[in-house]
Amino acid sequence: MTTRTSTGQRGDLFAPGCPTRRLLDRLGTKWVSMVVKLLAEAAPGEVRFAELQRRMPGVSQKMLSVTLRNLSHDGLVARRVEPTVPPRVHYRLTDLGLSLENPLAALREWAEEHMVEIDTAAHRAG
Amino acid sequence: MTTRTSTGQRGDLFAPGCPTRRLLDRLGTKWVSMVVKLLAEAAPGEVRFAELQRRMPGVSQKMLSVTLRNLSHDGLVARRVEPTVPPRVHYRLTDLGLSLENPLAALREWAEEHMVEIDTAAHRAG
DNA sequence: CAGTATCCCAAGGGATACTG
DNA sequence: CAGTATCCCTTGGGATACTG
Numbered sequence: 001m002t003t004r005t006s007t008g009q010r011g012d013l014f015a016p017g018c019p020t021r022r023l024l025d026r027l028g029t030k031w032v033s034m035v036v037k038l039l040a041e042a043a044p045g046e047v048r049f050a051e052l053q054r055r056m057p058g059v060s061q062k063m064l065s066v067t068l069r070n071l072s073h074d075g076l077v078a079r080r081v082e083p084t085v086p087p088r089v090h091y092r093l094t095d096l097g098l099s100l101e102n103p104l105a106a107l108r109e110w111a112e113e114h115m116v117e118i119d120t121a122a123h124r125a126g
Numbered sequence: 127m128t129t130r131t132s133t134g135q136r137g138d139l140f141a142p143g144c145p146t147r148r149l150l151d152r153l154g155t156k157w158v159s160m161v162v163k164l165l166a167e168a169a170p171g172e173v174r175f176a177e178l179q180r181r182m183p184g185v186s187q188k189m190l191s192v193t194l195r196n197l198s199h200d201g202l203v204a205r206r207v208e209p210t211v212p213p214r215v216h217y218r219l220t221d222l223g224l225s226l227e228n229p230l231a232a233l234r235e236w237a238e239e240h241m242v243e244i245d246t247a248a249h250r251a252g
Numbered sequence: 253c254a255g256t257a258t259c260c261c262a263a264g265g266g267a268t269a270c271t272g
Numbered sequence: 273c274a275g276t277a278t279c280c281c282t283t284g285g286g287a288t289a290c291t292g
Contacts, residue, residue: 019237020159028154030285033146049254060286065255075247086253087292096243103232110229111145117222121201156265175274186266191275212273213272 026074027104031059031067037108039077039093040101046080046090076100152200153230157185157193163234165203165219166227172206172216202226 027033034056039047053064068091071077076097082088093101153159160182165173179190194217197203202223208214219227 019241020234023237024154024159028150033150073248073251074244089254100236103236106229106232108146110226111149115145118200122199125199
């Protein structure tokens with residue numbers, strides 16, 4: 001399993017440090033996949049906060065802010081503040097973020113191809 | 127974005143039906159990636175409930191049960207009950223589940239290669 | 253404009269006990 | 273053995289209001 005990990009060392013309890021699980025934890029939060037996709041489409045260009053919000057119907061200011069902050073914190077997204085008043089903040093994927101786009105796109109394609117089958121199965125089961 | 131969806135139709139509020147988001151919702155729950163990986167490694171063979179639990183340190187009976195039930199419900203996992211007493215229940219990935227293994231493995235590889243960089247970035251940021 | 257702060261609710265998930 | 277049922281706590285995330 002290659003459970004070499006930096007934070008959650010096996011031993012204390014069990015292994016919360018499986019990289020895949022940790023990655024999916026991050027990607028699994030509600031707005032991440034959408035933000036990453038929008039930024040990936042714009043890459044290597046940037047997208048402003050307001051533009052992201054406009055293109056993500058239903059997202060609150062708080063959650064968009066939190067999502068972007070987390071992604072920045074993880075080094076997947078870069079923030080650039082234009083020192084005007086009112087300020088404009090631009091976001092883009094870092095190289096690390098871009099490198100994630102590939103496997104993520106594969107997952108997206110799978111989802112778009114097969115979610116119908118999942119829905120069908122789920123519907124049959126009730 | 128190909129927002130054609132069966133359940134969450136755009137119109138009422140916004141679009142909660144993005145396939146990728148829905149897929150990540152499912153994969154993002156705590157034990158899914160681990161179960162899928164174990165079943166994928168055993169494919170096309172089966173794995174018993176107790177064996178899964180033994181190989182997933184920390185999982186509770188409840189959560190393993192819930193996880194497997196959800197995956198069955200979605201048509202990713204098949205359940206086979208051996209009519210003995212006490213009963214033995216065997217799980218395996220369906221064809222649909224197996225087809226997910228590919229993109230998921232790509233994501234796993236990315237995670238194992240790059241989680242260190244994420245940790246580094248997160249650590250630098252505090 | 254791009255946030256942060258506060259409040260609050262619903263869902264995820266752990267512990268424990270019980271059953272076919 | 274392989275579950276289900278109950279209880280309870282923690283987290284994700286929405287609504288609203290305020291600030292540099």
